[in-house]
Amino acid sequence: MIEIEALHHSIGKAPILNGVDLVIPEGGMTALIGPNGAGKSTLLSLVARLRKIQSGHIRVAGHAVGQVSDQDLARVLAVMPQETRVSARLRVADLVSFGRYPWHRGRPGKADHAIVDRALERFSLDPLRERFLDEISGGQKQRAFAALAYAQDTPYLLLDEPLNNLDIAAARDLMRLMRELADEEGRTIVIVLHDINYAAAFADRLVVMKDGRIAAQGTPGDVITDTMIGEVFGTQAGVRMVDGRPVVIV
Numbered sequence: 001m002i003e004i005e006a007l008h009h010s011i012g013k014a015p016i017l018n019g020v021d022l023v024i025p026e027g028g029m030t031a032l033i034g035p036n037g038a039g040k041s042t043l044l045s046l047v048a049r050l051r052k053i054q055s056g057h058i059r060v061a062g063h064a065v066g067q068v069s070d071q072d073l074a075r076v077l078a079v080m081p082q083e084t085r086v087s088a089r090l091r092v093a094d095l096v097s098f099g100r101y102p103w104h105r106g107r108p109g110k111a112d113h114a115i116v117d118r119a120l121e122r123f124s125l126d127p128l129r130e131r132f133l134d135e136i137s138g139g140q141k142q143r144a145f146a147a148l149a150y151a152q153d154t155p156y157l158l159l160d161e162p163l164n165n166l167d168i169a170a171a172r173d174l175m176r177l178m179r180e181l182a183d184e185e186g187r188t189i190v191i192v193l194h195d196i197n198y199a200a201a202f203a204d205r206l207v208v209m210k211d212g213r214i215a216a217q218g219t220p221g222d223v224i225t226d227t228m229i230g231e232v233f234g235t236q237a238g239v240r241m242v243d244g245r246p247v248v249i250v
């Protein structure tokens, strides 16, 4: 369970999060949606301690994010940020193997190598494993960062817009894989998505953010309505039910 209480965050004088209270239950997939600038990445980066909490509390599986050790946090939660900065002269397999560091602390064993191989295979990166990051495409790089988070093998997996740059087949593969991790391995997946149709098709619950607050939450069927799209996104895209789930007509 991720418990967020009275979370406020400002950058300079600008308020970014304005009192977020949210509980994300253990297991399943929660999609975070909302307009550009709503605060989704800020929220995710506070949960993953990529930024320091200014005010409020976050607990992940009972660990207080403000206090837990780096190693304990890294064994509970992996994150794929929206922006990633690493050396372009790093090979794909080496990038993915960083995910194992919190477990082996510099001395990878057989099991670590096996998990890296499995990650490369599951993200269809095996043929690219020896390539440098500046020798692969944007979508391939995106998959390599998702594979890195996967290889960390944590019960909680946070992904910020992992479908960026992915073609429809790669996007569906990635979402199916996340579904598998939730359904078969009991992992808790939190995923920021802009494509509401992917969110509706794959997630168990949606959390909608607007202006640094939670605007709505619930099942896709409850949350995705013409009214919500109008109020939260300020555009008139119609919603139709197809095979029992909402689909936004763009």
Ligand SMILES: Nc1ncnc2c1ncn2[C@@H]1O[C@H](COP(=O)(O)OP(=O)(O)OP(=O)(O)O)[C@@H](O)[C@H]1O
Binding pocket: 011, 014, 016, 034, 035, 036, 037, 038, 039, 040, 041, 042, 043, 082
């Ligand atoms: N370093 C920064 N300095 C100033 N403002 C910032 C900074 N980083 C983010 N912001 C502002 O904080 C707000 C929330 O940003 P955030 O990245 O959390 O939004 P988001 O919901 O992830 O948006 P997107 O969908 O575009 O990724 C935005 O208004 C943004 O301009």
Ligand SMILES: [Mg+2]
Binding pocket: 040, 041, 042, 082, 160
């Ligand atoms: Mg963002």
